[in-house]
Amino acid sequence: MRSGEKTEKKKAEKRSALLNAAFQLFTEQGFQKTSISDIVNRAAVAKGTFYLYFKDKYHIRTHLITGKAEQIFMKATDGIIFEDPDNVEEVTVTLASRILDILNEDHPIVSFLAKNLSWGVFKKDIEDQTEKGSFDFQGMYRDLLKRSPIRYRDPEIMIFLIIELIGSTSYNSILYNDPVPMNELKPHLLDAIRGIIRSHAT
Amino acid sequence: MRSGEKTEKKKAEKRSALLNAAFQLFTEQGFQKTSISDIVNRAAVAKGTFYLYFKDKYHIRTHLITGKAEQIFMKATDGIIFEDPDNVEEVTVTLASRILDILNEDHPIVSFLAKNLSWGVFKKDIEDQTEKGSFDFQGMYRDLLKRSPIRYRDPEIMIFLIIELIGSTSYNSILYNDPVPMNELKPHLLDAIRGIIRSHAT
Amino acid sequence: MRSGEKTEKKKAEKRSALLNAAFQLFTEQGFQKTSISDIVNRAAVAKGTFYLYFKDKYHIRTHLITGKAEQIFMKATDGIIFEDPDNVEEVTVTLASRILDILNEDHPIVSFLAKNLSWGVFKKDIEDQTEKGSFDFQGMYRDLLKRSPIRYRDPEIMIFLIIELIGSTSYNSILYNDPVPMNELKPHLLDAIRGIIRSHAT
Amino acid sequence: MRSGEKTEKKKAEKRSALLNAAFQLFTEQGFQKTSISDIVNRAAVAKGTFYLYFKDKYHIRTHLITGKAEQIFMKATDGIIFEDPDNVEEVTVTLASRILDILNEDHPIVSFLAKNLSWGVFKKDIEDQTEKGSFDFQGMYRDLLKRSPIRYRDPEIMIFLIIELIGSTSYNSILYNDPVPMNELKPHLLDAIRGIIRSHAT
DNA sequence: TATGAATGAGGGTTCATTCAT
DNA sequence: CATGAATGAACCCTCATTCAT
Numbered sequence: 001m002r003s004g005e006k007t008e009k010k011k012a013e014k015r016s017a018l019l020n021a022a023f024q025l026f027t028e029q030g031f032q033k034t035s036i037s038d039i040v041n042r043a044a045v046a047k048g049t050f051y052l053y054f055k056d057k058y059h060i061r062t063h064l065i066t067g068k069a070e071q072i073f074m075k076a077t078d079g080i081i082f083e084d085p086d087n088v089e090e091v092t093v094t095l096a097s098r099i100l101d102i103l104n105e106d107h108p109i110v111s112f113l114a115k116n117l118s119w120g121v122f123k124k125d126i127e128d129q130t131e132k133g134s135f136d137f138q139g140m141y142r143d144l145l146k147r148s149p150i151r152y153r154d155p156e157i158m159i160f161l162i163i164e165l166i167g168s169t170s171y172n173s174i175l176y177n178d179p180v181p182m183n184e185l186k187p188h189l190l191d192a193i194r195g196i197i198r199s200h201a202t
Numbered sequence: 203m204r205s206g207e208k209t210e211k212k213k214a215e216k217r218s219a220l221l222n223a224a225f226q227l228f229t230e231q232g233f234q235k236t237s238i239s240d241i242v243n244r245a246a247v248a249k250g251t252f253y254l255y256f257k258d259k260y261h262i263r264t265h266l267i268t269g270k271a272e273q274i275f276m277k278a279t280d281g282i283i284f285e286d287p288d289n290v291e292e293v294t295v296t297l298a299s300r301i302l303d304i305l306n307e308d309h310p311i312v313s314f315l316a317k318n319l320s321w322g323v324f325k326k327d328i329e330d331q332t333e334k335g336s337f338d339f340q341g342m343y344r345d346l347l348k349r350s351p352i353r354y355r356d357p358e359i360m361i362f363l364i365i366e367l368i369g370s371t372s373y374n375s376i377l378y379n380d381p382v383p384m385n386e387l388k389p390h391l392l393d394a395i396r397g398i399i400r401s402h403a404t
Numbered sequence: 405m406r407s408g409e410k411t412e413k414k415k416a417e418k419r420s421a422l423l424n425a426a427f428q429l430f431t432e433q434g435f436q437k438t439s440i441s442d443i444v445n446r447a448a449v450a451k452g453t454f455y456l457y458f459k460d461k462y463h464i465r466t467h468l469i470t471g472k473a474e475q476i477f478m479k480a481t482d483g484i485i486f487e488d489p490d491n492v493e494e495v496t497v498t499l500a501s502r503i504l505d506i507l508n509e510d511h512p513i514v515s516f517l518a519k520n521l522s523w524g525v526f527k528k529d530i531e532d533q534t535e536k537g538s539f540d541f542q543g544m545y546r547d548l549l550k551r552s553p554i555r556y557r558d559p560e561i562m563i564f565l566i567i568e569l570i571g572s573t574s575y576n577s578i579l580y581n582d583p584v585p586m587n588e589l590k591p592h593l594l595d596a597i598r599g600i601i602r603s604h605a606t
Numbered sequence: 607m608r609s610g611e612k613t614e615k616k617k618a619e620k621r622s623a624l625l626n627a628a629f630q631l632f633t634e635q636g637f638q639k640t641s642i643s644d645i646v647n648r649a650a651v652a653k654g655t656f657y658l659y660f661k662d663k664y665h666i667r668t669h670l671i672t673g674k675a676e677q678i679f680m681k682a683t684d685g686i687i688f689e690d691p692d693n694v695e696e697v698t699v700t701l702a703s704r705i706l707d708i709l710n711e712d713h714p715i716v717s718f719l720a721k722n723l724s725w726g727v728f729k730k731d732i733e734d735q736t737e738k739g740s741f742d743f744q745g746m747y748r749d750l751l752k753r754s755p756i757r758y759r760d761p762e763i764m765i766f767l768i769i770e771l772i773g774s775t776s777y778n779s780i781l782y783n784d785p786v787p788m789n790e791l792k793p794h795l796l797d798a799i800r801g802i803i804r805s806h807a808t
Numbered sequence: 809t810a811t812g813a814a815t816g817a818g819g820g821t822t823c824a825t826t827c828a829t
Numbered sequence: 830c831a832t833g834a835a836t837g838a839a840c841c842c843t844c845a846t847t848c849a850t
Contacts, residue, residue: 007850011813032234036841046815051842156381157390161371165394168370169363179358188359188402192367195397199390216831237823248832253825418810436638439844450811455846560785561794565775569798572774573767583762592763592805596771599801604794613829617834641819652836657821 015053017043019067022060027112031061068109073137075102086147089197093190096166100189104174104182114171151202158200162193217255219245221269224262229314233263270311275339277304288349291399295392298368302391306376306384316373353404360402364395419457421447423471426464431516435465472513477541479506490551493601497594500570504593508578508586518575555606562604566597621659623649625673628666633718637667674715679743681708692753695803699796702772706795710780710788720777757808764806768799 021042025034036057040047054060076098082091103110145155152158166189172178173185223244227236238259242249256262278300284293305312347357354360368391374380375387425446429438440461444451458464480502486495507514549559556562570593576582577589627648631640642663646653660666682704688697709716751761758764772795778784779791 007813014814035839037839047817047841048815048843049813052813056841154382154390157387160374160381161367161390161394164370165363165367168366172362179362180356185359188356188363191401192363192394192398195401196394199393199397238825239823242833249824249834250826250832251830254830258824440846441844444812451813451845452811452847453809456809460845558786558794561791564778564785565771565794565798568774569767569771572770576766583766584760589763592760592767595805596767596798596802599805600798603797603801613834620835642821643819653820653838654822654836655834658834662820 014043014045014049017045018050018053018060019064023064023068023108023112026061026064027108031057064112068113072099072102072109077140086144086149088144088148088150088152089194091144092162092197093193096162096193097186097190099166100170100182100186103170107175110170110174114175152197152200153202154200158196161196165189165192165196216245216247216251219247220252220255220262221266225266225270225310225314228263228266229310233259267315270314274301274304274311279342288346288351290346290350290352290354291396293346294364294399295395298364298395299388299392301368302372302384302388305372309377312372312376316377354399354402355404356402360398363398367391367394367398418447418449418453421449422454422457422464423468427468427472427512427516430465430468431512435461469517472516476503476506476513481544490548490553492548492552492554492556493598495548496566496601497597500566500597501590501594503570504574504586504590507574511579514574514578518579556601556604557606558604562600565600569593569596569600620649620651620655623651624656624659624666625670629670629674629714629718632667632670633714637663670718674718678705678708678715683746692750692755694750694754694756694758695800697750698768698803699799702768702799703792703796705772706776706788706792709776713781716776716780720781758803758806759808760806764802767802771795771798771802 018039021039022034025038025042029038034057036050037047039057039060040050054063076095080094080098082094084090141159145152169185169189170182173180173182179185220241223241224236227240227244231240236259238252239249241262242252256265278297282296282300284296286292343361347354371387371391372384375382375384381387422443425443426438429442429446433442438461440454441451443464444454458467480499484498484502486498488494545563549556573589573593574586577584577586583589624645627645628640631644631648635644640663642656643653645666646656660669682701686700686704688700690696747765751758775791775795776788779786779788785791
C-alpha cells in the first residue's frame with residue numbers, strides 16, 4: 001500500500017534534480033527565457049514528470065526563492081552571539097555584514113535572486129506561503145525593537161530603506177565589482193546603514 | 203533632399219506611434235508579455251513596418267529607456283538655480299528631491315522603468331548607444347565634485363549608493379504606497395542621502 | 405476456489421466502483437472529456453488497477469451501455485400484465501409508455517445514453533458482447549408478432565421507426581423540456597407510434 | 607494598401623482548403639479524434655495558418671455545419687413548384703422526400719452531420735449565427751401553417767417529431783442499409799410523416 | 809492483486825520573422 | 830516605403846499506458 005523507502009528516495013531525487021536544474025537555468029538565462037523543456041532536459045527526467053512535482057514554472061520559482069532566502073537567513077543567524085543583544089545598531093549591522101559575506105561567497109545565489117526576485121514576487125510568495133519552519137524575520141526584528149532601550153521613529157521605513165539599499169547594491173558589486181568589489185563597498189554600506197539607523201533614533 | 207517633407211513627416215509619425223505603443227504596453231503588461239503584434243496593433247501599423255524601424259523588441263526597449271531617462275534628467279535640471287552651486291550636499295539633495303517629485307507625478311514612467319530597467323540592461327544600453335545629445339550626467343557630477351571646497355572620499359561609491367537607494371525605494375513607495383507613500387518617505391530618503399554624503403566627506 | 409470470499413468481494417467492489425465512477429463522469433462531462441485519471445480518482449482506486457479490469461475507456465463504456473439498457477428493459481417489462489397479450493398495438497404502446505416513464509424519472513440515464521450511445525456504438529457493442537443473461541428484446545418481439553391475429557408488413561422497419569422516434573425525441577424533451585416536457589409530448593408520441601403500427605397493418 | 611486580387615484569391619483558397627480538409631476528416635474519424643495537425647496537414651498549409659481563419663476546432667465545425675445544412679435546404683427548395691402550396695401535408699411530404707433524396711445521394715454529408723450534429727450543437731450554432739442570407743426554414747414553415755385552410759394542434763411538436771424521425775432514421779438507412787436501404791424505407795417514412803400530420807389536424 | 813511514479817507522444821496555441829505584393 | 834498573409838519552431842500542458850515495487 002504505502003510506497004516503499006526506495007520509491008520515496010527516488011522521488012526526493014527527482015524533485016531535487018528538478019530544483020537544481022531550475023536554479024541553474026534561472027540563474028544562467030533568467031526565468032522567462034527558461035522553458036520547462038530546458039529544465040527537464042537538464043534534470044534528465046521526462047517532461048510529464050515536472051508536473052508531478054510542480055504546477056508550473058512559477059511554482060518552482062517560488063519554492064526556490066523561499067528556500068534560498070531561508071537558507072541565507074538561517075546561515076546568517078546561525079550561532080551568532082551579540083555582545084549587547086538589545087542594541088539595534090549592533091544587531092542590524094552585524095546581521096547585514098554576515099548576509100553580505102554569505103552573498104559575496106555565493107555568486108549564483110545573488111545572480112538567481114537578482115534575476116528572479118522582484119518585490120512583487122517576494123511579497124506575494126511570502127504571503128502565499130505560510131509554510132511551517134519558514135524563518136520569521138519580521139517577528140524577530142519586531143522583538144528586537146521592542147526590547148531596545150532606544151526608541152526609533154518609523155521603524156518600518158527604516159528597515160525598508162536598509163533592505164532596499166543592501167539588495168540593490170549587492171548585485172553589481174558582488175557580481176561585477178561595479179563600482180567596486182563588495183570587500184571595498186562593505187564599509188561604506190555599513191556606514192550608510194548606521195546613518196539610517198541613527199537618523200531614526202529619537 | 204529627395205523625399206518630400208510630407209513623407210519624412212509620415213515616417214516620423216510611424217516611428218513615434220510605435221514608440222508610444224510600446225511604452226504603453228511595456229508599462230501595462232511588462233516587456234516579456236508584450237508581443238510585436240500587440241505593438242503594431244496599438245500603433246495601427248502593419249507588422250512588417252515594425253522591422254523597418256527597429257531590429258526587434260529589445261531594440262525598441264533600449265530607445266525608450268534612454269529616451270525616458272534623459273527626459274527625466276532634463277526636467278530635473280531645467281531652470282534650476284542653486285544658492286551655492288558648489289555645495290555638493292545642497293545640489294545632490296535638491297536634484298534628488300526634484301527627481302523624486304517628477305517620478306511621483308509620472309507613475310507610468312516609474313512603472314515602465316521598474317519593469318524594464320535592470321542595471322544590466324541599463325549599462326549595456328548606455329554603452330551601446332553613443333547617441334548625440336544624450337545628457338551627460340556623469341560629466342556634470344564630476345565637475346561639481348571638482349569645484350567643491352569639501353573633498354569626498356570614494357565619490358563614485360557615494361553616488362552609486364545614492365542612485366541605488368533612490369531607484370530601489372521609489373518603485374514600491376510611489377506605485378504601491380509601500381511601506382508609505384512617497385510624500386512621507388521622501389524626508390527619510392533625503393536624510394539617508396545626507397548621511398551618505400556626510401560620511402564620505404573628509 | 406482458492407481465493408477467499410473476502411478477496412472476491414473486494415474485487416467486485418473495485419470493479420463496481422470503477423463502473424459507478426465512469427457512469428457519473430460520462431454523464432456529467434461526456435465520454436471524451438473524461439480521463440482515466442478522473443475515473444480512478446473518483447473510484448478511489450490506483451491508476452494501474454483500472455487496467456486490471458478494463459482494456460480501456462471504450463471497454464468500460466460498452467459495459468455501462470449494455471448494462472443500463474438491459475436495466476431499462478427489465479424494469480419496463482417487470483410485472484407487466486396485458487389484457488390482450490397478442491395485441492401488437494396494445495403491447496407496443498404500453499411498453500413504449502413505460503419506457504418513457506422510466507427515462508423521464510431517471511435523467512442521468514438519459515443524459516448518459518444520449519452522450520454515449522450512437523447507433524454505431526450500440527450495434528458494435530451488441531455484437532461484440534454475447535454476455536449471458538442479456539435481455540432478448542428482439543426475440544420477445546418476434547414472438548409477439550407471430551402470435552398476433554393481425555399481420556404486419558415489414559415488421560422490422562416498423563420497429564426501427566418506433567425505436568428511433570422514441571430515442572431521438574426523448575433527449576431534448578426529458579432533459580430540456582424542448583419543445584415541451586415529456587408529460588406533454590408523450591400523448592403525441594404514442595399517437596405517432598399508433599399511426600406507424602396501423603399503417604403497417606395489412 | 608488594399609490587398610490585391612491575387613492575394614484575396616489565395617486567401618479564399620487557403621480557407622477553402624482548410625474547410626475541405628476538416629470536412630473530410632470530421633467525416634472519416636469524427637470531430638474529437640481529428641486534431642488541428644491533421645487538418646493542416648491535409649490542407650497542406652502551416653499550422654499557424656489555421657488560426658488566421660478559425661478560432662479553434664469548434665469554430666470550423668460550426669462553419670461546416672451551418673454551411674452544409676444551408677446547402678441542403680437550398681437544394682431541397684430550389685425550383686420547387688407545389689400544386690397546392692397551402693396544403694401542409696403535400697408541402698411537408700414533398701420537402702421531406704427531396705431532402706431524403708439529397709441525403710441519399712450525398713453519403714459524406716450524412717456521415718458528417720451524423721457524427722457532428724447533435725441538437726445541442728445545432729441549436730447553439732443556430733443561435734450564435736445570425737448570418738445574413740442564412741436560410742430561414744422556421745419562418746417559411748410558420749407562413750405555410752398560417753396560410754393553410756386546415757388548422758393544426760401543437761404545430762411545434764408536430765415539426766419536432768417529423769424532424770427527429772427523419773434525422774434519426776436516415777443515418778443507418780442511408781449509410782448502412784440498416785434495416786433497409788433508403789429507397790425502401792422512404793415510403794414508410796413518408797407514411798409515418800403523413801400519420802403524424804393527420805393526427806395533429808383538427 | 810494492487811499500486812502510483814514515470815514516461816513521452818501529441819494535443820492546442822502563440823509569435824517573431826519573412827517576403828510577395 | 831508599407832503591407833499583412835504565411836510560416837513553423839517552440840511553447841505549455843495532458844494523459845493513456847507501463848512497470849518496478
